[in-house]
């Protein structure tokens with residue numbers, strides 16, 4: 001039986017073929033997005049005046065259904081930026097997550113690194129990411145061979161984008177290569193949707209020491225961020241915990257305040 005990840009990738013291939021018909025790679029390369037200098041997520045995560053949080057804009061997901069149908073991307077990302085997010089993560093997959101490249105373009109008005117959150121399998125999508133204002137792309141080890149990770153990452157680097165490789169288990173660490181800037185441990189198994197925060201902690205010790213580590217998914221309580229930071233993580237990718245509120249920006253703002261409090265306690 002096909003798992004959700006297989007279904008997403010199958011659909012992605014059709015979508016890419018359609019997008020290529022609508023807009024050629026050359027057209028993408030000639031767009032305004034290519035004129036800007038990209039921002040570094042690595043530098044942003046090392047800037048201690050920020051929170052280390054990669055704050056996500058996500059309307060819905062296959063595991064949770066609708067999370068927030070009415071949130072306004074411009075408003076939410078503006079508050080995320082204002083209150084110390086180190087990076088924005090914008091879901092651009094339409095079919096399964098209700099996002100779009102248009103959302104990415106709107107978020108681009110803020111001077112903060114942006115991760116294009118999608119299922120990247122083709123160089124064409126990397127051109128799109130650059131054209132629509134992303135600074136970082138996500139490569140998911142579970143849907144790519146190590147060779148494809150290396151090829152896609154090299155292509156991204158040529159376009160001045162940073163690359164976050166997402167792994168879920170130890171077996172996927174073989175996908176790490178020189179071209180990768182950051183490694184993210186997803187606490188959610190994309191095939192079964194099971195979430196286990198301990199997954200990040202378990203894997204941390206065997207992650208390559210020369211890449212910044214990000215903990216992804218299922219993070220709610222601020223104490224978890226404190227625990228993960230103490231363990232050695234530099235970034236925390238959080239979506240639903242903010243997006244499930246009517247006002248995700250407000251939720252983020254309160255969260256940051258609480259985080260500062262617990263991190264000041266011993």
Ligand SMILES: O=P(O)(O)OC[C@@H](O)[C@@H](O)c1c[nH]c2ccccc12
Nearest residue numbers: 186216217218219237238239240241
């Ligand atoms: O909403 P959460 O549980 O805080 O998770 C955010 C993020 O980690 C999650 O959306 C995610 C992680 N990897 C992905 C790959 C594709 C789509 C989505 C994701």
